[in-house]
Amino acid sequence: xxxxxxxxxxxxxxxxxxxxxxxxxxxxxxxxxxxxxxxxxxxxxxxxxxxxxxxxxxxxxxxxxxxxxxxxxxxxxxxxxxxxxxxxxxxxxxxxxxxxxxxxxxxxxxxxxxxxxxxxxxxxxxxxxxxxxxxxxxxxx
Amino acid sequence: xxxxxxxxxxxxxxxxxxxxxxxxxxxxxxxxxxxxxxxxxxxxxxxxxxxxxxxxxxxxxxxxxxxxxxxxxxxxxxxxxxxxxxxxxxxxxxxxxxxxxxxxxxxxxxxxxxxxxxxxxxxxxxxxxxxxxxxxxxxxx
DNA sequence: TTTGTAAATAGGAATGATTACGAAATATAA
DNA sequence: TTATATTTCGTAATCATTCCTATTTACAAA
Numbered sequence: 001x002x003x004x005x006x007x008x009x010x011x012x013x014x015x016x017x018x019x020x021x022x023x024x025x026x027x028x029x030x031x032x033x034x035x036x037x038x039x040x041x042x043x044x045x046x047x048x049x050x051x052x053x054x055x056x057x058x059x060x061x062x063x064x065x066x067x068x069x070x071x072x073x074x075x076x077x078x079x080x081x082x083x084x085x086x087x088x089x090x091x092x093x094x095x096x097x098x099x100x101x102x103x104x105x106x107x108x109x110x111x112x113x114x115x116x117x118x119x120x121x122x123x124x125x126x127x128x129x130x131x132x133x134x135x136x137x138x139x140x141x
Numbered sequence: 142x143x144x145x146x147x148x149x150x151x152x153x154x155x156x157x158x159x160x161x162x163x164x165x166x167x168x169x170x171x172x173x174x175x176x177x178x179x180x181x182x183x184x185x186x187x188x189x190x191x192x193x194x195x196x197x198x199x200x201x202x203x204x205x206x207x208x209x210x211x212x213x214x215x216x217x218x219x220x221x222x223x224x225x226x227x228x229x230x231x232x233x234x235x236x237x238x239x240x241x242x243x244x245x246x247x248x249x250x251x252x253x254x255x256x257x258x259x260x261x262x263x264x265x266x267x268x269x270x271x272x273x274x275x276x277x278x279x280x281x282x
Numbered sequence: 283t284t285t286g287t288a289a290a291t292a293g294g295a296a297t298g299a300t301t302a303c304g305a306a307a308t309a310t311a312a
Numbered sequence: 313t314t315a316t317a318t319t320t321c322g323t324a325a326t327c328a329t330t331c332c333t334a335t336t337t338a339c340a341a342a
Contacts, residue, residue: 134260
């Protein structure tokens with residue numbers, strides 16, 4: 001077990017949640033893939049190791065892991081998708097529409113927007129960039 | 142009929158689409174409401190005038206009107222929502238989480254992001270701000 | 283004004299994602 | 313080890329959305 005996983009186990013414990021095989025495996029899958037996965041995709045992967053695993057387990061754990069910031073979520077192609085959360089600093093993502101790879105972007109002008117709309121209170125915001133990553137751009141060219 | 146509606150009728154015609162009662166009423170509803178409506182909400186409103194109107198009609202027309210830029214769409218609370226399209230210039234929206242009212246924001250640093258990720262090709266992006274509008278902020282205070 | 287026809291609609295059924303729930307199994311603290 | 317709170321299973325239910333076919337409608341051309 002690497003240090004990363006130890007950290008996630010602590011986080012589960014700190015939130016009064018139990019460290020179960022399935023949760024650990026789910027986190028492992030998200031660590032391996034560095035992209036957004038839908039519940040279905042995750043279930044496919046989990047199902048090879050835990051045949052017949054329940055939707056409830058998948059969805060509940062996705063919800064839970066997102067809730068305690070081990071995962072982050074977005075809606076893509078009409079379904080919720082999840083990826084392992086970057087715990088560094090405030091950021092957004094570029095998502096490759098071809099391979100699903102994500103890249104972190106740091107620039108975020110939320111204070112500029114707050115100035116433009118001075119009489120509203122911005123409590124939340126979403127920024128997502130889509131396109132082709134370096135590799136896919138070259139392949140399709 | 143006001144000039145605005147005439148313009149939408151032209152747009153339908155220009156795209157080889159027929160001007161039907163239901164489409165005109167749908168556009169009218171979106172003109173009255175200045176916020177995002179879900180398919181269900183729209184159906185509720187349409188149903189008072191056209192009892193038993195089909196889902197297919199609602200969804201197909203939402204798709205069509207979005208396709209020709211009479212409406213614009215976003216995913217909110219796990220469902221697609223639509224509003225009348227602002228035809229001015231590139232912009233994004235602030236959405237009040239209490240009353241659903243939207244406000245246009247113009248500042249968009251997409252070129253800054255493109256610089257930050259110089260080897261990818263950004264073809265699309267999404268920016269949305271959420272919070273409380275001036276009114277709702279004061280009421281809830 | 284009439285008519286031909288391509289487009290639009292009605293009325294449901296089907297699909298796909300997500301949530302709900304009672305019973306059984308299991309992890310953790312004491 | 314035991315108590316108990318949590319998780320999981322297996323499945324049904326729900327909700328948004330799409331699909332299908334017969335029928336109706338808009339509208340361009342005669």
